[in-house]
Amino acid sequence: MVRKPERLGLLALGLVLVVALPLGNLLPPGSPLHVSNFTLNLFGKFLTYAILALGLDLLWGYAGVLSLGHGVFFGLGAYAMGMHLMLEIGSKSVYQSALPDFMVWNQVKELPLFWRPFNSASFTLVAIVVVPALFALVFGFLAFRSRVRGVYLSIITQALALSAWLVFNRNEMNLGGTNGLADFKTIFGVPLNRAATQRMLYVVTAVTLVVAWALCRWITQSRAGKVLVAVRDSETRVLFCGYSPANYKLFVFVVSAVLAGVAGALYAPQVGIITPAKMGVLPSIEMVVWVAAGGRGTLIGAVLGAIGVNWMQSWLTTSYPDLWLLFLGALFMSVVLFIPDGVVGALARVAQWLRRRRSATTLDASPLGQATLGASRAGGSDTR
Amino acid sequence: MRRLLLLLFVAWLAGPPASHAQSPESLKALADLVVDNADKREAAVTVIGGTRDPKWLNFLGALRDGNVYARGKGKDAEVVVGGAKSTRGDAEMIEIVTAYERKPLGAVPLAGLVEIAADRRLRIAIKPFLDADETRLQLASRDPEARRGAALKLAHQADIGAASVVEAAIARETVPNVRHALEEALALIRLASGDASARILAAQALGALHGSGAMPALQRLAADTAATPAEREAARGAIRQIERWGLLVRAVETVFQGASLASILLLMALGLAIVFGLMGVINMAHGELMALGAYSTFVVQNVFRARWPDRFDAYFVVALPVSFAVAALVGVVLERGVIRRLYGRPLETLLLTWGASLIIQQGLRLYFGAANVDVSSPTWLSGGFALMTGLTLPFNRLFIIVLASVSVAAMYWLLFRTNTGLRIRAVTQNRTMSSCLGVRAGWVDATTFALGAGLAGLAGCALTQIGNVGPSLGQNYIVDSFMVVVTGGVGKLLGTILAAAGIGTLNKGIEPALGAVFAKVAILIAVILFLQRRPAGLFATRGRGAEA
Numbered sequence: 001m002v003r004k005p006e007r008l009g010l011l012a013l014g015l016v017l018v019v020a021l022p023l024g025n026l027l028p029p030g031s032p033l034h035v036s037n038f039t040l041n042l043f044g045k046f047l048t049y050a051i052l053a054l055g056l057d058l059l060w061g062y063a064g065v066l067s068l069g070h071g072v073f074f075g076l077g078a079y080a081m082g083m084h085l086m087l088e089i090g091s092k093s094v095y096q097s098a099l100p101d102f103m104v105w106n107q108v109k110e111l112p113l114f115w116r117p118f119n120s121a122s123f124t125l126v127a128i129v130v131v132p133a134l135f136a137l138v139f140g141f142l143a144f145r146s147r148v149r150g151v152y153l154s155i156i157t158q159a160l161a162l163s164a165w166l167v168f169n170r171n172e173m174n175l176g177g178t179n180g181l182a183d184f185k186t187i188f189g190v191p192l193n194r195a196a197t198q199r200m201l202y203v204v205t206a207v208t209l210v211v212a213w214a215l216c217r218w219i220t221q222s223r224a225g226k227v228l229v230a231v232r233d234s235e236t237r238v239l240f241c242g243y244s245p246a247n248y249k250l251f252v253f254v255v256s257a258v259l260a261g262v263a264g265a266l267y268a269p270q271v272g273i274i275t276p277a278k279m280g281v282l283p284s285i286e287m288v289v290w291v292a293a294g295g296r297g298t299l300i301g302a303v304l305g306a307i308g309v310n311w312m313q314s315w316l317t318t319s320y321p322d323l324w325l326l327f328l329g330a331l332f333m334s335v336v337l338f339i340p341d342g343v344v345g346a347l348a349r350v351a352q353w354l355r356r357r358r359s360a361t362t363l364d365a366s367p368l369g370q371a372t373l374g375a376s377r378a379g380g381s382d383t384r
Numbered sequence: 385m386r387r388l389l390l391l392l393f394v395a396w397l398a399g400p401p402a403s404h405a406q407s408p409e410s411l412k413a414l415a416d417l418v419v420d421n422a423d424k425r426e427a428a429v430t431v432i433g434g435t436r437d438p439k440w441l442n443f444l445g446a447l448r449d450g451n452v453y454a455r456g457k458g459k460d461a462e463v464v465v466g467g468a469k470s471t472r473g474d475a476e477m478i479e480i481v482t483a484y485e486r487k488p489l490g491a492v493p494l495a496g497l498v499e500i501a502a503d504r505r506l507r508i509a510i511k512p513f514l515d516a517d518e519t520r521l522q523l524a525s526r527d528p529e530a531r532r533g534a535a536l537k538l539a540h541q542a543d544i545g546a547a548s549v550v551e552a553a554i555a556r557e558t559v560p561n562v563r564h565a566l567e568e569a570l571a572l573i574r575l576a577s578g579d580a581s582a583r584i585l586a587a588q589a590l591g592a593l594h595g596s597g598a599m600p601a602l603q604r605l606a607a608d609t610a611a612t613p614a615e616r617e618a619a620r621g622a623i624r625q626i627e628r629w630g631l632l633v634r635a636v637e638t639v640f641q642g643a644s645l646a647s648i649l650l651l652m653a654l655g656l657a658i659v660f661g662l663m664g665v666i667n668m669a670h671g672e673l674m675a676l677g678a679y680s681t682f683v684v685q686n687v688f689r690a691r692w693p694d695r696f697d698a699y700f701v702v703a704l705p706v707s708f709a710v711a712a713l714v715g716v717v718l719e720r721g722v723i724r725r726l727y728g729r730p731l732e733t734l735l736l737t738w739g740a741s742l743i744i745q746q747g748l749r750l751y752f753g754a755a756n757v758d759v760s761s762p763t764w765l766s767g768g769f770a771l772m773t774g775l776t777l778p779f780n781r782l783f784i785i786v787l788a789s790v791s792v793a794a795m796y797w798l799l800f801r802t803n804t805g806l807r808i809r810a811v812t813q814n815r816t817m818s819s820c821l822g823v824r825a826g827w828v829d830a831t832t833f834a835l836g837a838g839l840a841g842l843a844g845c846a847l848t849q850i851g852n853v854g855p856s857l858g859q860n861y862i863v864d865s866f867m868v869v870v871t872g873g874v875g876k877l878l879g880t881i882l883a884a885a886g887i888g889t890l891n892k893g894i895e896p897a898l899g900a901v902f903a904k905v906a907i908l909i910a911v912i913l914f915l916q917r918r919p920a921g922l923f924a925t926r927g928r929g930a931e932a
């Protein structure tokens with residue numbers, strides 16, 4: 001049960017993101033409520049990150065599995081989409097060849113076999129979901145079956161991010177090497193650079209975010225969600241209770257990989273480029289700090305964290321480019337040290353403290369007084 | 385005796401033409417230089433150079449440098465070499481000497497001389513003669529590397545005229561690898577110009593010498609249809625011999641490279657592993673502590689260069705403890721300042737140390753600049769140890785192997801022979817119980833973290849000798865060393881050592897087949913599959929707890 005003021009807040013946030021921003025974009029440029037194409041596009045990017053953050057939060061905040069390699073799944077989705085968009089360019093490219101430009105540079109004579117199915121839009125849409133899911137299934141199966149957990153799993157996923165980055169950088173993979181895929185012209189036949197297309201993409205992203213949020217909420221509210229939290233808090237005990245933590249973790253790992261892949265697929269057409277730099281070690285771990293800063297264990301925290309941190313990044317990297325990494329490092333450290341349950345968790349604690357102050361005269365506030373980390377993690381906006 | 389005579393005879397045949405000091409040909413050529421005809425002048429240079437007479441070669445050098453003048457006009461012109469210039473009154477004077485014997489002719493007014501300009505074509509004609517002469521001078525050099533270079537050059541030219549010089553050089557050579565290069569050069573010269581039987585002998589000699597530089601010449605001979613079957617067979621035999629040797633060299637080389645990579649990984653992972661074993665903390669800032677060590681080395685080097693340039697080679701000896709100390713200091717600050725607040729929450733600690741690593745990295749970038757800095761090797765670490773033909777082990781790699789071994793030995797001593805080590809092992813095994821028994825766990829944590837960080841600094845210092853030093857130095861190796869720690873298991877030094885050795889040799893073993901990138905991917909897959917069998921690493925600590 002979401003408490004009433006929080007439910008209103010959520011609704012307001014959803015309305016602003018899904019309805020108000022695109023409507024503002026429709027207003028004439030002179031209007032005070034006008035939202036520029038640039039801003040809308042920027043927020044479109046942030047919302048794709050928010051989708052990814054939801055999945056990561058499900059994995060880390062609920063199941064306690066810290067993945068430092070989610071950039072890989074994001075990249076897989078983005079590349080799947082990017083490959084279709086590259087093929088859609090057709091012979092309108094610089095070299096006027098049916099092949100993507102980078103293949104012409106690399107003197108590839110015909111389309112590699114694994115590129116061909118991406119000519120079909122429906123195959124691409126399926127691949128965006130299935131490729132990250134399969135990859136996560138195999139990797140997760142191997143990792144969780146052998147009970148690789150905690151720090152070990154984090155390190156292994158980080159190595160995965162490094163390997164994927166190395167591999168996607170190679171020209172012989174026929175994925176554009178360091179330059180990645182770019183210069184897209186149309187999406188499903190519609191010109192990409194038109195404001196209406198970008199607005200449509202934004203709306204699709206926002207709706208996807210709402211659907212993803214609903215999905216994650218449904219998972220966390222279900223029995224499976226409770227088992228996930230139990231796995232996070234004491235995996236061994238769950239095992240001894242007759243559940244298989246590995247299967248639950250594998251399930252949530254795959255779900256979060258799919259969310260990351262979908263986010264990537266929405267990212268590619270809006271930003272117009274996807275390079276291996278998006279799936280390396282640093283971007284993967286940055287994703288974790290979005291969730292940490294927003295508040296892990298609360299779905300809304302992940303969304304707010306992704307938008308907030310990236311908003312700050314786009315401001316800092318344009319105004320003070322040297323400071324961004326220092327700031328990011330400080331953010332990592334201060335979030336972990338001072339607000340381990342993120343901004344949302346901190347706010348919830350403040351709210352609890354206020355409520356306790358108010359009711360102290362009439363009630364014994366002992367249940368609320370035990371606002372431990374675990375309680376506010378499972379609690380917050382998702383208090384049942 | 386007869387053999388000696390024969391040798392002398394051969395030497396006489398192959399030796400330089402007897403001094404035709406001022407033979408009619410060379411004198412005529414000298415006169416031709418004055419003529420205004422490029423073809424004739426070029427021919428003249430060829431004749432003069434062809435004498436290989438040092439005095440004539442000196443003359444050619446002067447000609448190239450524009451110091452040769454003609455005195456007089458037309459057929460009576462005399463060619464002279466100019467020397468020091470001076471002014472007497474208004475006239476500019478120049479000391480001149482004769483072309484060949486350099487007899488002084490006194491100072492004459494410069495205006496009375498015509499410079500014989502060496503144009504491009506003439507200089508090109510002069511160059512080979514002077515080069516050949518220079519190679520010969522290098523053969524007599526005191527620097528073995530210069531002598532070896534000269535031998536390689538002679539082998540490449542394969543000029544029969546040089547055979548006697550090379551023989552003489554072999555006779556007085558004492559450094560083995562230079563001698564080897566000279567013998568190869570001689571055999572190659574003979575292969576190029578001897579008769580059939582000499583070529584067979586030369587081919588056999590080349591086969592026995594194993595030098596891969598002889599391969600092209602041997603292949604040419606083996607494919608040469610004009611050569612006799614015996615010659616071609618000898619060439620093929622030599623090729624087989626060299627190829628077999630090459631396989632051996634490559635095998636030894638792979639082992640060495642594997643050992644070298646393994647010791648780099650070990651140096652890096654050692655500090656990481658003891659901290660992980662003790663506190664369950666993966667220190668993501670370990671790579672940046674290495675970068676700090678590397679930059680400390682850079683600073684020490686600059687101080688030495690500015691203050692004690694004559695003691696420059698000693699800087700590295702100072703840099704080792706300094707980089708250890710700097711990294712250890714930062715490590716202690718990190719541990720006492722923040723990490724200890726998060727004890728028992730390994731994932732949070734991981735994020736925290738990653739944040740610290742970003743700050744250190746960006747700090748280094750802002751202070752030292754984003755570009756790589758230049759750390760030069762001390763002379764005693766440059767060069768290498770020639771183990772066998774075709775394989776030289778670089779001193780810097782050998783040094784790292786030694787440093788890693790010493791570090792491991794010191795670590796063993798510290799952990800198993802001192803009280804500090806006893807406490808560290810106690811806290812690693814059971815923190816609560818140790819605390820109850822009066823071990824100050826916090827103090828042990830700080831010591832161990834300082835030690836681990838110091839080892840990282842040491843690794844960074846060693847890395848300056850083999851790689852680039854830049855702000856992102858740590859990032860390049862860090863994931864590899866994590867893999868070593870994860871594979872090795874928690875808190876076991878032996879596991880770390882074996883994992884480093886295994887990953888290092890495996891990596892170098894498959895690198896030739898797959899390339900560097902896919903070798904790394906293969907290592908990751910191998911580690912994941914390995915963890916299927918042993919989820920807690922090579923040597924898991926056995927305990928009674930369900931989590932262990």
